[in-house]
Amino acid sequence: MSQSYSGKILHVDLADQRTWVEELDESIYRRYLGGSALASHFMLRDIKPGIDPLGPENPLMFMTSIINGLPLSGANRYTAAAKSPLTGGFGEAEAAGYWGPELKRTGFDGIIVHGQSEKPVYLYIHDGECEFRDASHYWGKLAGEVQDGLEEELGDKRICVLQTGVAGENLVLYAAIVNQLRHFHGRAGLGAVMGSKKLKAIVVRGRERVAPESREGARDVVKWFQENYDKENDRMHLFGTAGGVGGLDADGILPTFNFRQGTFEHAKEISGQTMADTILVNRGTCFSCTVACKREVEVESRGVSAKYGGMEYEIIGALGSLCGVGDLEAIAEGSQWVNKYVLDGISTG
Incomplete structure (x- = not known):
């Protein structure tokens, strides 16, 4: 397996607060490369026809790509996906920022969230582990208040916070998901899916290295871009x-x-x-x-x-x-x- 991806997908069941890891064969990465295509693979496999987009059977997915987290311009985008409550069809929205690369550094290439929680929770993913934490005190708060509160609660300004907002909590069909207050998964109403699961936020903090297959090749690309970009x-x-x-x-x-x-x-x-x-x-x-x-x-x-x-x-x-x-x-x-x-x-x- 390449150093730029782990081959591990974290599955999270909110109903009974359990997790498990699915390890992917390298052929999956060669076929889909990650991101939206990999999310499509899991959606076709795991979503049953006719399910309620705001029900517990609709999994919410976050997928990075094989180059996500490498020191290359543009290699920061990742995908959120689920059955859309707005259209009833395939729902996918990308975002940039720092959350995707930070997820890779936790040791996982993606997350699939199953079920619904009885009360508001957030996930704290770090050092290859996933903690379920109470988020009742963040429910109903504005995005900036949640970001500040989580940084204080966890005592770490370097965490990356992905969250749904008051719109998602109230199942607004065009609710979004945001990381670090300014990088949005805007389309398809995926924030409502997250809100329906009572999942307020996913906090990631990683320390693992994400390295290119060829360090010299990556260095050459970065150097060329820096020298030629005006x-x-x-x-x-x-x-x-x-x-x-x-x-x-x-x-x-x-x-x-x-x-x-x-x-x-x-x-x-x-x-x-x-x-x-x-x-x-x-x-x-x-x-x-x-x-x-x-x-x-x-x-x-x-x-x-x-x-x-x-x-x-x-x-x-x-x-x-x-x-x-x-x-x-x-x-x-x-x-x-x-x-x-x-x-x-x-x-x-």
């Missing part, structure tokens, strides 16, 4: 995904007034350029990524904090042009509420 002139670094607002408007395909129009008269005021010139305070990044496309914004007059990051193009479009809102600060405030309650920003708009 960060100071890259629009993705400078403006993030919000840098696409102007181009979409110019092409006549910016979602506007509930798709009745393709251009918005205030497109410039809500663009990535305007964000960079006004409310942007920092450019964040994900695990081992050179691009640093994440936004961190502050609007003191509206109580908007960089703690919750900033806005991607999708939420600017959904809460901005789609609703006819041309005030970037108002969009930032709306985005923060979406993040606090852990909603899918696209469906919210």
Whole structure:
């Protein structure tokens, strides 16, 4: 087995608080590579036709890939999957950040959560072990309060916290899942699946090494990218995904007034350029990524904090042009509420 993956999937049964480990043959990794494809494999195997997406028979899965956790830009994304309560079909949503690589460092390539708990719980996965802990005192709290509380409770600022929010607790069909307050599994209502299981959060803290098959090859790739990537002139670094607002408007395909129009008269005021010139305070990044496309914004007059990051193009479009809102600060405030309650920003708009 490669050093970049363990071949171990952690199964968690919330009903009777037991765990077991499934060890995968290397042929599975060669066929699926991990992530969404591996989640699809387990969903086809484990989900019975006709089950209730919000019932105990719907497993909730988190799958990393064979390169997740390696020191390569972009090798931080991982997948959440379950039968979607929003569509009744295959539900899958990716997220970036640090949680996926940290899960790999605990010794597991993925997690499959079965059943439902009688009371709110969170999972604390560390050093190859999984603890069930009471989360009743976090139920009903905003995402930032949960993040702060878990860091204090566990006495570790370096933990990575994945959680559902108040929206998921209340089974909102477009509830999301978030890690570190700003990296979202937005689509398919997977936060409602997590809430239906009374699973408030999954905390991971790992110390195992995730190494490439060829250290020299990985080093060469990283070196080439660092030497050839012109960060100071890259629009993705400078403006993030919000840098696409102007181009979409110019092409006549910016979602506007509930798709009745393709251009918005205030497109410039809500663009990535305007964000960079006004409310942007920092450019964040994900695990081992050179691009640093994440936004961190502050609007003191509206109580908007960089703690919750900033806005991607999708939420600017959904809460901005789609609703006819041309005030970037108002969009930032709306985005923060979406993040606090852990909603899918696209469906919210």
